[in-house]
Amino acid sequence: MLEAAFAPQRLEIEDQSGRHANHGERMGLKPGETHYAVTMVAESLRPLSRVERSRAVHEALKAEFEGGMHALSLSLSAPE
Secondary structure (H helix, E strand, C coil): CHHHHHCCCEEEEEECHHHHCCHHHHCCCCCCCCEEEEEEECHHHCCCCHHHHHHHHHHHCHHHHHCCCCEEEEEEECCC
8 A cells, every 4th residue: 555655665564563462452443453663765755744744644544544553653754
C-alpha cells in the first residue's frame, strides 16, 4: 500500500505488536498485529508538511486501521 501510494526510495516497517502484548485485547481489539513503526523516504513527500505527510500515510493505511491496527509511529522524509 505504501509502495503504491508513495514510491519510496526507502521503506522500513517494523511490527512492534510484541512490545504491547495484550494491549489491544484490553481495548477490545482482536489479538494480532496492532502496533507498527514506519520509516519512509520518498520524493513524493517533499511538497508536504509534516502534518500532511502523516495524514497521507494514515489515509493510505485506512483499511489497516479498520482491520485492527491502532498504533503507528512515523518517521517520514524526502530524500536529502
